[in-house]
Structures are given as structure tokens and as C-alpha cells.
Amino acid sequence: xxxxxxxxxxxxxFDRGPVVLGIDPGTASTGFGLVERxxxxxxxxxxxxxxxxxxxxxxxxLAAISSCLGELIAEHRPAxxxxxxxxxxxxxxxxxAVGQARGAVLATxxxxxxxxxxxxxxxxxxxxxxxxxxxxxxxxxxxAALLGLGDPPASDHAADALALAICHxxxxxxxxxxxALGARIPNT
Amino acid sequence: xxxxxxxxxxxxxFDRGPVVLGIDPGTASTGFGLVERxxxxxxxxxxxxxxxxxxxxxxxxLAAISSCLGELIAEHRPAxxxxxxxxxxxxxxxxxAVGQARGAVLATxxxxxxxxxxxxxxxxxxxxxxxxxxxxxxxxxxxAALLGLGDPPASDHAADALALAICHxxxxxxxxxxxALGARIPNT
Numbered sequence: 001x002x003x004x005x006x007x008x009x010x011x012x013x014f015d016r017g018p019v020v021l022g023i024d025p026g027t028a029s030t031g032f033g034l035v036e037r038x039x040x041x042x043x044x045x046x047x048x049x050x051x052x053x054x055x056x057x058x059x060x061x062l063a064a065i066s067s068c069l070g071e072l073i074a075e076h077r078p079a080x081x082x083x084x085x086x087x088x089x090x091x092x093x094x095x096x097a098v099g100q101a102r103g104a105v106l107a108t109x110x111x112x113x114x115x116x117x118x119x120x121x122x123x124x125x126x127x128x129x130x131x132x133x134x135x136x137x138x139x140x141x142x143x144a145a146l147l148g149l150g151d152p153p154a155s156d157h158a159a160d161a162l163a164l165a166i167c168h169x170x171x172x173x174x175x176x177x178x179x180a181l182g183a184r185i186p187n188t
Numbered sequence: 189x190x191x192x193x194x195x196x197x198x199x200x201x202f203d204r205g206p207v208v209l210g211i212d213p214g215t216a217s218t219g220f221g222l223v224e225r226x227x228x229x230x231x232x233x234x235x236x237x238x239x240x241x242x243x244x245x246x247x248x249x250l251a252a253i254s255s256c257l258g259e260l261i262a263e264h265r266p267a268x269x270x271x272x273x274x275x276x277x278x279x280x281x282x283x284x285a286v287g288q289a290r291g292a293v294l295a296t297x298x299x300x301x302x303x304x305x306x307x308x309x310x311x312x313x314x315x316x317x318x319x320x321x322x323x324x325x326x327x328x329x330x331x332a333a334l335l336g337l338g339d340p341p342a343s344d345h346a347a348d349a350l351a352l353a354i355c356h357x358x359x360x361x362x363x364x365x366x367x368a369l370g371a372r373i374p375n376t
Binding site for chain 2: 061066093095098116
């Protein structure tokens with residue numbers, strides 16, 4: 001199992017804002033991205049990929065993903081975790097595999113008391129690119145631009161995870177306002 | 189979250205044989221069944237259902253399943269965990285939901301160092317009833333007969349989990365023999 005970090009930035013603990021952890025679950029590669037909200041600005045706290053080897057038994061691969069995620073949660077104490085919503089266009093085999101990885105991720109977040117929020121791919125693209133039909137390249141470029149990264153994330157999975165984190169971080173003020181008014185935006 | 193036990197038997201620690209934990213994963217109801225192999229005899233060590241409430245967020249439901257399973261593993265130290273193989277006949281929505289629960293289960297087993305084995309529903313029915321086409325009722329009656337239970341398990345999920353555990357417990361001598369000869373029967 002490897003944990004590859006891209007463009008992390010040192011945290012300035014004294015003025016730390018809420019952090020969102022975006023996760024793009026997959027058995028072979030689980031992308032992660034940490035985005036901190038400082039007032040109206042979003043700052044990358046790093047991102048990368050948790051990789052597991054196909055030769056390993058499935059239970060060990062999922063335990064490795066859970067363990068790495070547990071470390072990220074312990075270190076960064078995210079206020080929320082954002083994942084992709086269930087995408088029913090995929091075939092049964094893919095749905096099952098993604099479901100397994102997502103189950104390991106959500107169980108770990110739940111054990112750590114981190115609330116989880118799901119967004120459709122269209123909602124994420126709309127939040128990041130201004131269009132629900134944007135391509136992979138455009139998402140990667142916009143993630144870099146919005147977070148002030150020198151280069152787009154090298155990994156698709158990390159870029160998708162950062163985009164998910166941006167999408168939720170953008171909604172935080174709206175959710176806080178709704179909550180103050182006694183309303184609630186559903187998590188999923 | 190509730191953990192409902194059916195027909196547990198006190199363990200006689202001094203002559204304890206290997207225990208197999210069968211799991212029938214589901215978000216609302218996860219069946220579990222513990223079967224101990226004592227020589228050529230199979231003995232029930234109990235079974236039941238881990239239930240979670242639909243009103244709870246998914247991450248908490250999966251964390252509760254993982255936590256209950258962790259307790260079962262810590263208490264009974266199973267030599268193996270048996271789950272149903274991926275069943276691709278189901279629709280995408282079901283595959284995703286079952287996949288999520290299965291992912292939480294496998295990650296927990298992996299973290300506890302418990303090897304996992306998957307069996308198709310047909311293989312389980314064949315092992316328990318002598319026919320791959322047996323119905324639910326027949327499985328429940330045969331589980332009770334094979335384990336010497338007074339009554340069939342009240343829950344379908346617990347019965348399916350016990351059937352999975354019986355199926356793997358039956359294969360243990362064959363797997364041990366294959367392993368001694370340097371061969372290996374694949375886990376899934």
C-alpha cells in the first residue's frame with residue numbers, strides 16, 4: 001500500500017479553518033484531497049492516492065484503505081467527508097466494486113465521527129467548472145486554479161477527490177445558514 | 189443498533205476447535221453465524237442479526253456493523269470469515285448497497301487479520317442441502333439439523349450466515365490437505 005501526496009501545504013494551526021476531506025473510492029486507487037476553508041478562500045492541504053496491490057486479498061486491501069484514511073482523519077480532523085454519489089449508470093460489477101471501497105471508507109469516517117456528504121459527478125463539475133458536462137482535463141485545471149496549485153494534480157483520483165472537497169467546502173456557508181434557520185440540506 | 193443472538197452454546201475452551209464466522213452483509217440487517225469444527229462434527233456457537241436504523245446516516249450504520257463485527261471477532265477469534273460471493277444477477281442499486289456493507293465487513297476482518305472466503309449461493313446450498321437449488325425454508329431446516337439446533341434460526345439472515353459458515357467449515361480439511369501438498373484453493 002502506498003500513500004502518494006501531491007502538493008501539500010503546511011497547515012498554519014493558529015488560524016485554521018474547517019477542513020473537508022474529499023474521497024474518490026476505489027479498490028486499487030482511492031483518491032483523497034484536503035481543502036481548508038479560510039473565510040471566502042479555499043486552500044489545499046494536500047491530496048494523493050491510496051494504492052493497493054491486486055495480488056493482496058480483498059480484505060487486506062480494504063483494511064489498508066481504512067487504515068490510511070484513519071491516519072488522514074486523525075492528522076487533519078476534517079469537519080466533513082465528501083464522496084461521489086451513487087452513480088447508477090455503471091454496470092453491476094463496477095457498482096459492487098466501488099460499493100465495497102465506499103463501504104470501507106464510510107465505516108471508517110463513521111467510526112471517527114466525521115459526517116459524510118455525497119454529491120453527483122454533475123454537481124461536482126458544476127461547482128468546480130461552472131458546467132455539469134466538463135471533461136476530466138477541465139476539472140484538473142480548475143482544481144489547480146481554484147486552490148492556487150502550481151500544476152494540476154498528477155492523478156485523476158486526487159483531482160476528483162479535491163474537486164469533491166471544493167464542492168462541499170463551497171456549500172458550507174449555505175448549510176450553516178440553513179442550519180441556523182432550523183432547516184437541513186440532506187447529506188445524500 | 190441491535191445484536192440479536194439465536195441459540196448460542198457455551199464454548200468449552202479446553203477442547204475448542206477452529207471457528208468459522210459466516211456473514212450475510214446488508215445495511216439494514218447483517219446476519220452472522222458462528223460454527224465450530226470439532227473433529228468431524230460441526231457445533232453452533234451462536235448467530236443472529238446486526239440491525240441498523242434507516243434514519244441513521246449511512247456512515248454511522250456501517251460503523252455500527254463494523255463495530256459489532258469487531259466485537260464478535262475479538263470474542264470468538266474465528267479462523268476464517270465466509271461471505272457470499274458477488275452475485276451479478278442483482279440490479280445495480282442492490283449490488284452497490286450490498287457492496288457497501290460487504291466492504292465494511294471485509295475491511296474489519298482484514299484489520300483483525302481474519303482471512304475471508306467467498307462462496308456462491310449455489311455452493312452454499314449444495315453444501316448444506318445437497319442441492320444448489322434448495323429453497324430458503326430447506327436451508328433453514330438443514331442448518332438446524334446439521335448443527336443440532338432445537339428450532340431453525342428465526343432470521344433468514346442468521347440462517348444464511350450459519351449456512352455460509354457450515355459451507356466453509358466443511359471445506360477446511362480439504363483446504364488443509366491441499367495446503368500440505370503445496371496447492372492452494374483460491375479464496376474467492
